[in-house]
Amino acid sequence: MTRHVLRDFLPVVAVATGFVIAWKLLVVIGGYPIFILPPPEVVAARLVAAWRDGTIEPHVVTTLSEILLGFLIGSGLALVTGYALARSRLAERLLSPYLVAAQATPILALAPLIALWFGTGLASKVIICSLIVFFPITVATMVGVGSVDRQLLEVGRAFRATPLQVLTRLEIPGALPAIFGGIRVGATLAVIGAIIGEWAGGESGLGVLINLARGSLFDTPLLFATLVTIAALGVALYWLILVVERRLVGERG
Amino acid sequence: MAPRRARSIGTKTTQTNRVATPASPAGQAPTQPTGHHAAIAVRHCSFGYRDDPPRPALADVSFEVAPGELVAVIGANGTGKSTLLKLIAGLLAPDHGEVTVGGREVRGPDLGVGFVFQEPRLLPWRSALENVAFPLELAGWSRGAREARARDLLRLVGAPDVERLRPHQLSGGMRQRTAIARALALEPAVLLLDEPFSALDALTRERFNVALQSIWRTTGTTILLVTHSISEAIFLADRVVVLAGRPGRIVAQVPIRLGRPRSLVDLDASIVSDVSAAIRAALEREELA
Numbered sequence: 001m002t003r004h005v006l007r008d009f010l011p012v013v014a015v016a017t018g019f020v021i022a023w024k025l026l027v028v029i030g031g032y033p034i035f036i037l038p039p040p041e042v043v044a045a046r047l048v049a050a051w052r053d054g055t056i057e058p059h060v061v062t063t064l065s066e067i068l069l070g071f072l073i074g075s076g077l078a079l080v081t082g083y084a085l086a087r088s089r090l091a092e093r094l095l096s097p098y099l100v101a102a103q104a105t106p107i108l109a110l111a112p113l114i115a116l117w118f119g120t121g122l123a124s125k126v127i128i129c130s131l132i133v134f135f136p137i138t139v140a141t142m143v144g145v146g147s148v149d150r151q152l153l154e155v156g157r158a159f160r161a162t163p164l165q166v167l168t169r170l171e172i173p174g175a176l177p178a179i180f181g182g183i184r185v186g187a188t189l190a191v192i193g194a195i196i197g198e199w200a201g202g203e204s205g206l207g208v209l210i211n212l213a214r215g216s217l218f219d220t221p222l223l224f225a226t227l228v229t230i231a232a233l234g235v236a237l238y239w240l241i242l243v244v245e246r247r248l249v250g251e252r253g
Numbered sequence: 254m255a256p257r258r259a260r261s262i263g264t265k266t267t268q269t270n271r272v273a274t275p276a277s278p279a280g281q282a283p284t285q286p287t288g289h290h291a292a293i294a295v296r297h298c299s300f301g302y303r304d305d306p307p308r309p310a311l312a313d314v315s316f317e318v319a320p321g322e323l324v325a326v327i328g329a330n331g332t333g334k335s336t337l338l339k340l341i342a343g344l345l346a347p348d349h350g351e352v353t354v355g356g357r358e359v360r361g362p363d364l365g366v367g368f369v370f371q372e373p374r375l376l377p378w379r380s381a382l383e384n385v386a387f388p389l390e391l392a393g394w395s396r397g398a399r400e401a402r403a404r405d406l407l408r409l410v411g412a413p414d415v416e417r418l419r420p421h422q423l424s425g426g427m428r429q430r431t432a433i434a435r436a437l438a439l440e441p442a443v444l445l446l447d448e449p450f451s452a453l454d455a456l457t458r459e460r461f462n463v464a465l466q467s468i469w470r471t472t473g474t475t476i477l478l479v480t481h482s483i484s485e486a487i488f489l490a491d492r493v494v495v496l497a498g499r500p501g502r503i504v505a506q507v508p509i510r511l512g513r514p515r516s517l518v519d520l521d522a523s524i525v526s527d528v529s530a531a532i533r534a535a536l537e538r539e540e541l542a
Binding site for chain 2: 149151152154155156157158159160161162165169170173174176249250251252253
């Protein structure tokens with residue numbers, strides 16, 4: 001167990017340590033002032049202080065709620081759409097051009113519009129998160145379901161599996177590795193979606209805190225501390241999905 | 254599981270057969286006499302794949318398999334052996350003719366028919382036990398009942414120690430044993446085997462043939478086995494159906510009058526080389542024609 005943990009986490013810690021050392025060297029050699037590039041220890045101290053005095057926590061709660069809701073709604077819709085695209089040629093022909101067009105339109109350009117239509121509350125952020133999550137999971141589901149081994153589906157037919165049994169016992173388990181590939185990408189994009197939504201308009205959230213730290217507070221260490229928090233949030237979500245993926249997909253050889 | 258097989262073993266020990274029964278000039282082979290219902294009856298079946306260009310696979314194929322009989326289908330690549338099995342399994346529908354299993358016309362997959370494909374086709378996300386239990390799960394068996402049945406079946410096919418392993422952790426032989434156990438899960442009256450041992454080495458294959466004979470004797474299931482190997486067909490079958498040509502048609506049906514149970518040394522008997530020669534002659538006649 002200890003060896004397993006060491007093998008998995010030691011390289012991660014080593015890279016993080018190397019990054020912090022390089023960052024510190026850059027500050028020292030470049031002689032940058034704190035408001036341009038604060039050294040890592042100052043950012044760390046500001047991060048701890050911001051958590052202790054409750055500066056960051058409410059923003060994290062807001063952003064996390066937006067991410068989770070947006071991710072759940074977006075991925076739910078994506079799973080259904082991806083399945084329909086994989087199994088219905090008509091659906092593929094009808095929807096594919098619009099999906100690609102929607103993906104090609106920058107979410108940064110859409111965000112202010114969505115904020116205008118749905119207000120600066122939770123709804124607009126959830127919509128932006130859902131939109132940004134939707135495409136990669138849809139494509140992954142479509143590819144995953146489409147690539148389920150036809151021979152296994154024939155086994156299902158031979159044992160008279162009902163359409164629902166084919167879906168739940170063969171297609172979904174068979175497509176899971178590909179679907180989780182999309183979910184991993186989607187989860188990290190959801191974080192970006194929430195921040196973009198908050199920049200487009202909002203009173204709370206880590207995106208708002210970045211704007212505050214940069215503009216009115218002129219607190220660059222806080223800006224960096226917020227960036228670190230956002231990155232940690234993304235990594236935590238990614239790892240959580242990896243754990244679920246390992247449990248559901250398992251070893252398949 | 255109690256043996257359902259009632260027929261006596263070894264009744265054909267003293268009989269010999271040195272002559273193949275050729276098909277009629279029209280390509281329609283004579284059928285075996287049957288009792289009330291043949292376990293499998295294929296009557297004037299033709300089938301073609303609707304590809305571009307269309308690929309005719311079988312032409313006017315007729316034969317019957319009696320209950321409890323083990324029949325081998327032999328033929329070169331592309332003679333429609335696998336297609337024939339899929340027609341009997343209800344995975345394909347004939348363009349012309351009729352297929353019945355147990356006297357009922359085949360109109361789709363039937364739980365009374367077990368199918369072992371050329372590749373084991375195990376679900377890679379399930380353990381061997383869960384794979385064997387898969388058809389029982391689809392049929393609505395409780396978890397406890399299906400696991401107990403799957404364990405029994407793994408024991409029957411000689412793979413009792415692999416129940417927790419996933420397919421990628423199994424050898425080719427164990428994967429195929431698991432697939433056979435899965436096909437037997439719902440106690441099918443008819444078991445269709447599509448070159449199940451083709452991926453195994455010669456020695457393992459011989460061992461598996463002995464195991465398959467034992468399973469057949471224990472379960473009493475009617476078996477139709479597709480194989481490329483003449484010696485495998487002779488070792489296992491009561492009768493060999495020879496398919497040839499494109500589209501495939503039956504050119505001979507050769508009874509194997511070797512005693513039961515058979516052992517590998519039986520393959521050295523002179524009757525085996527005679528039967529083998531008869532099968533080869535039937536195939537060569539078709540090639541020359």
